[in-house]
Every structure is written in C-alpha cells, then in structure tokens.
Amino acid sequence: MSTVAQGSPWVAVRPDDDVNQLARRVSFAHRSFVEGVDRLPTVRPGGLSVRSVVLDSWRRSRSSGVDPDGFGGALELDGPELERYRATHPTALIWPAVRKLLVEDAADAGLLVAISDARGRLLWVDGDPKVRDRAVGMNFVEGADWSEDRVGTNAPGTALALDHHVQIFGAEHFSRAVHEFSCTAAPVHDPLSGRIIGAIDITGGPRVAAPEVLSLIRATVLAAESELRLHLLDAPAPLDATTARLQVLGPGPTLTLNGERIRLSQRHAEILLLLADHPEGLSADHLAMLLDESELDPVTVRAELSRVRKILGANGLGSRPYRLLIELDTDVAEVRRALARGDAAAALRAYPAAVLPRSLAPGIADLRAELRGRLRATLLAAGDRRLLARWTSSVDGRDDLAAWTAYLSALDPQSSMYAQVQAQLILIDHKLGI
Numbered sequence: 345m346s347t348v349a350q351g352s353p354w355v356a357v358r359p360d361d362d363v364n365q366l367a368r369r370v371s372f373a374h375r376s377f378v379e380g381v382d383r384l385p386t387v388r389p390g391g392l393s394v395r396s397v398v399l400d401s402w403r404r405s406r407s408s409g410v411d412p413d414g415f416g417g418a419l420e421l422d423g424p425e426l427e428r429y430r431a432t433h434p435t436a437l438i439w440p441a442v443r444k445l446l447v448e449d450a451a452d453a454g455l456l457v458a459i460s461d462a463r464g465r466l467l468w469v470d471g472d473p474k475v476r477d478r479a480v481g482m483n484f485v486e487g488a489d490w491s492e493d494r495v496g497t498n499a500p501g502t503a504l505a506l507d508h509h510v511q512i513f514g515a516e517h518f519s520r521a522v523h524e525f526s527c528t529a530a531p532v533h534d535p536l537s538g539r540i541i542g543a544i545d546i547t548g549g550p551r552v553a554a555p556e557v558l559s560l561i562r563a564t565v566l567a568a569e570s571e572l573r574l575h576l577l578d579a580p581a582p583l584d585a586t587t588a589r590l591q592v593l594g595p596g597p598t599l600t601l602n603g604e605r606i607r608l609s610q611r612h613a614e615i616l617l618l619l620a621d622h623p624e625g626l627s628a629d630h631l632a633m634l635l636d637e638s639e640l641d642p643v644t645v646r647a648e649l650s651r652v653r654k655i656l657g658a659n660g661l662g663s664r665p666y667r668l669l670i671e672l673d674t675d676v677a678e679v680r681r682a683l684a685r686g687d688a689a690a691a692l693r694a695y696p697a698a699v700l701p702r703s704l705a706p707g708i709a710d711l712r713a714e715l716r717g718r719l720r721a722t723l724l725a726a727g728d729r730r731l732l733a734r735w736t737s738s739v740d741g742r743d744d745l746a747a748w749t750a751y752l753s754a755l756d757p758q759s760s761m762y763a764q765v766q767a768q769l770i771l772i773d774h775k776l777g778i
Contacts, residue, residue, distance in 0.1 A: 356513035356526065356553035363550050370394060371515040371523070377402050380413045397506075398497060398516045404505070404684065405496035405518040415521045416483030417490045418624055420465055420667070426487045428659060429669055430467050432625050433533065435459050435542045437575045438568040439468055442544060445564050447471060455548040456484070459532075462540045462671050463623045464491030475548060482521045484547065489517045489623060495519055499529035500545040505530055505684050507540060509562055513553040526553040530565045535573040539589075539673055544568065588656075590674040592617050594697030599655065606655060611635075615645075615652055620672050621711060625665030632709030636745045653777050676715060686728040691719055698740055716740055723747065729754035736768075745772050 357363060373394040394402075405412075421429055430436055440460060446457045447470045456471035456479060469476065469486050484490070491610055492501035496518025503510045509530035515523045529545035546552055589600045590613070597613030599606045608616070618634050619626065626634070628642040628649070635645065653661040660670045676699060682691035699712040723735050724746060732751035735741035748769050755762040 353395050354508065354510050354562045355555050355558060356511035356516065356528075357397070357550065358555070367514050367550070370513065374402075374412075374515045374518075374520075374523075383392055384762075394516065397502075397510065398512070400686075401492065401497040401502050401505070402518055404492060404554070408496075410494070410496040410518055412496065412518055414495065415518055416519065417464075417466070417480075417495045418489035419483065419487050420489050420624060421486070421487035425662065425669070426467075432659070433461060433467060433541075433671070434572065435461065435467055435532070438532070438571050441568055441571045442468075442564060443470065445567060446544075446546065446560075450546070450548075453548070453550065454622070457545055457744040458484070458488060458500065458545040458547065460500045460504070460543045460545070462504065462542055462673070463489070464487040464494070464504055464543075465489050465623070466500075467542070472548075477526075479547070482519070482525075484522075491623070494624070495522075498522060499527035500543040502532050503543045503545075504540060507681055507685065509558060509565075511553045511558055516548065526550050528552055528561050530558075530561045532565055532568055534574075534576075535569045536576060541572075541671065588670055588672045588674055590616050590620060592700050593675045593679075593695060595701060595731065597700060601656070608655075610700065610703060611648055612652055612655065613700060614708050615648060615702055616668075616672065617668065617674065617676065617700070617711070618705075618707050619661075619668050620677070621707075622675050623667065625662070625667030629664050631666065635705045676711070679715060679719065683722055686722070688722045688728065688731055691722060692731055692734055695719055701739075720744065720747065724750050727754055743772055743775070745769070748772060 357366065377399075377722060442457065442459060448510070450457050450471040452472070454472050454475055456469060456475050458466050458469045460466050466484070466486050466488050469479070469484065479485070489495070490498055490501050492498065492505040496499060497512060498517055498519075499510055499512045502512065509528075511526070511528045513526045517523055517525070519767070525547050526549060527545055527547040529543050531540050531543050533539065534541050544561060546557060546561060551557070588602075591598050591600075592613050597608045597610065599608055599616065614635060614680060615631070628645045631649075632640040632642050632645045649661065649666055656670060662669045675694060678694045679691050682694055699711075699715055700708050700771075703709070703712075720735070723731050727750060729751060732747055732754060736747050736751055741747050748765060752762065752765045752769060755765060
C-alpha cells in the first residue's frame with residue numbers, strides 16, 4: 345500500500361495529490377455510490393476511490409434518508425428567535441476570538457467561516473461576501489441545520505457526528521448541491537465538562553481541504569476553548585444556561601439542568617427524547633401520534649408540553665412546531681456517537697439498559713429498537729469476547745442466539761468458559777424451540 349493510503353484518513357487533499365484527478369475520482373465514486381454500487385475501495389493507493397471516513401459517512405447519510413439531490417439544511421432558527429438563542433449559547437463567548445483569528449482574513453480570501461451548535465445548526469456564518477451569496481443557494485446560512493443526518497456528509501455535521509476534526513473535499517459531500525465547495529471543521533468542547541458545544545468550520549474552494557487548513561482549524565479550536573475556559577472561570581452563568589442532559593437508558597428517567605437533577609415522569613421523558621431526536625421540531629398532532637397509537641388528543645399533548653416548558657424555562661421550548669431551544673445532550677446520543685466512531689466498547693459502556701423500557705409510545709419503541717439493533721450489529725461485527733460476554737449477560741442480550749454463537753466462536757475450545765457458553769446455547773435453543 346502506498347504512503348498516501350497510510351496517511352491520516354481525516355485529511356482530504358495531500359501535498360502530492362493532483363486536485364483535478366482527485367475531483368474526477370471522487371465524483372465517480374459518489375455517482376457510483378448514489379446509483380447503488382456500494383462495493384467501493386476505501387483507500388486511495390494508486391488513484392483509487394474514496395476515504396473510509398467518507399464512505400462510512402455516505403452510508404450513514406443514506407440510512408438517514410438524506411436526498412443526495414437536496415438543497416442544504418432546513419432553516420430552524422430565524423429572526424429574534426435566532427438572536428435570543430445565540431445570545432445565551434456558549435459559542436457567543438468565542439465568536440469574537442474566531443472572527444479575529446479567521447474571519448478577518450477569510451473575507452478577502454474567498455472563504456466562509458461558520459460556527460454551529462452541537463446539533464449542527466449554523467449560528468454564525470461570515471467571510472467573503474461573494475462566497476456567502478453563493479452559499480445561500482444551498483442554504484448554508486445562519487439558523488440552518490447542517491447536521492449529518494439532515495444534509496449528509498459535510499465537515500461541520502460529520503465532525504459533530506464523529507466528535508473529530510475532518511475535511512470534506514468537493515464531491516465527498518453527500519449532497520450534489522455542495523460539490524463545488526470543500527470544507528474543514530472541528531468540534532469545540534466545554535473545557536470543564538468535555539461535552540460538545542458546537543463546531544468551527546472553514547468553507548471555500550479546493551485548497552480548504554489541504555492539511556495546513558486542518559492545522560489552522562485545530563489551533564483555532566484550542567484558542568477558542570482556552571477563551572471559553574477564561575469566561576467560565578470569570579462568569580459561569582452564560583454556559584450554565586444551556587447545560588442540560590437527559591438520561592433515558594433504563595428506568596427512572598432524569599434531566600440534569602444547570603447542575604440540578606430532576607426526576608421526570610415517563611411522559612415528560614418521552615416528549616423530551618422525541619424532541620431531541622427531531623431537532624427540526626414536531627407539531628402537536630405528530631407528537632401525539634409518536635406518543636400513542638390511538639392518536640392521543642393534541643390538546644392533552646399541548647398541556648404536557650406546557651408542563652415541560654415550565655421544567656426547561658421560558659426560553660427552553662419553541663412552538664409552531666414544538667422544538668428544543670436549548671442544547672440537550674442525551675445518553676442515547678452518547679451511544680450513537682460511539683457507534684458512529686466504531687467504538688463498540690464505549691457504546692456498550694454508555695448503554696446500561698434499553699431506552700425507557702416501560703414506554704409503550706410508538707416513537708420510543710422505534711428508537712429503542714433502532715439503538716439496540718445498531719449496538720448489537722456493532723458488537724457482532726467486532727467479535728470481541730469481552731464485549732460479547734457483557735452483552736450476553738445483559739437483559740437485551742441474554743437470549744440473543746447470534747451473540748451467544750459469536751461469543752462461543754471467540755473462545756478457546758479448551759477453556760472452561762467455552763463449555764459454559766456452549767451449554768447456554770443449548771438452553772437457548774431449547775427455549776426457542778430450535
């Protein structure tokens with residue numbers, strides 16, 4: 345394998361790459377993938393195909409139902425609502441530093457600089473006016489959702505999905521509308537809690553995907569996080585205003601808000617989780633259907649949403665449609681991030697039990713099945729005997745015939761554990777009538 349193939353998968357354009365040849369190669373790979381040819385080489389020795397990090401993102405984009413012929417992210421925040429949200433968001437504290445480090449030079453260099461929140465919604469977009477006008481055509485604007493599961497592979501969205509810096513070159517974007525641009529982005533973390541608060545992105549022409557731009561973004565993130573630490577030590581309130589985490593894996597759901605741990609009713613936990621899983625928002629009718637197959641009365645749902653607003657605060661919940669206006673991290677999202685990175689061990693550690701196991705809400709049942717299925721598939725693919733041992737001892741995995749079979753295959757036939765697992769397989773076969 346060539347040196348190019350062995351380099352960092354996060355770098356899009358290497359010093360010895362012919363940009364025009366690379367563009368043709370990636371464009372062909374994208375067209376083949378979109379048309380249904382999924383067996384693409386995932387390295388680039390001798391001029392072949394596409395990086396593994398990009399191919400994995402394309403697969404996630406397709407699984408999320410992203411339209412490759414779509415036109416960018418939907419506008420979720422606008423006008424006064426956007427201004428209020430930005431004013432209380434922690435990235436407001438770092439935007440002046442980012443402007444000084446990146447925007448002042450970008451304005452004359454054909455580049456855009458953007459900061460998103462942790463969900464991928466663009467809060468600030470600034471830079472070259474001509475490029476900004478072109479970006480409007482693909483809705484790369486303040487308030488638009490550029491998360492990976494909404495618009496497909498793109499630097500800020502994919503950086504947030506993987507919690508890692510990344511570059512996306514031209515046709516590596518899942519959406520064809522973005523193929524004229526390249527971008528480099530990295531996530532920004534709260535320096536004390538470690539949680540993701542957003543991403544910093546540079547968007548422009550092919551040279552944006554060069555290694556030196558990745559170094560520039562990473563240096564800017566370090567400076568931004570240092571700035572954030574100083575603000576946090578001097579005035580923690582702006583950060584605390586948007587700190588929230590929902591725990592729903594297992595019974596007894598809780599919400600931690602501004603350091604206070606709040607026990608939730610199952611209905612309120614269901615509503616918060618569904619809103620977190622639909623950042624674009626939900627109408628009362630749609631939410632009612634997700635909560636109850638018998639089509640719960642929307643009036644009742646609105647009453648529950650009023651109670652949820654009292655928990656979150658007056659500025660925590662938007663309406664028409666109903667949507668979260670605060671950063672709400674969830675333990676479900678933590679498992680998903682680990683799965684997106686391919687980290688089976690971290691995903692299993694973050695999954696102590698099923699999602700709201702007592703809930704009968706259709707939307708929660710679908711989410712529960714999706715998360716369990718993705719985790720199970722990742723564990724089976726990893727084939728790690730220690731992880732399979734933990735899975736098969738859990739409520740979700742104790743009758744999982746495929747997992748027990750994979751566990752047996754990972755063991756030494758001469759070990760005592762092999763005999764125990766083999767005996768368990770016989771019991772499961774008998775129980776299932778196989």
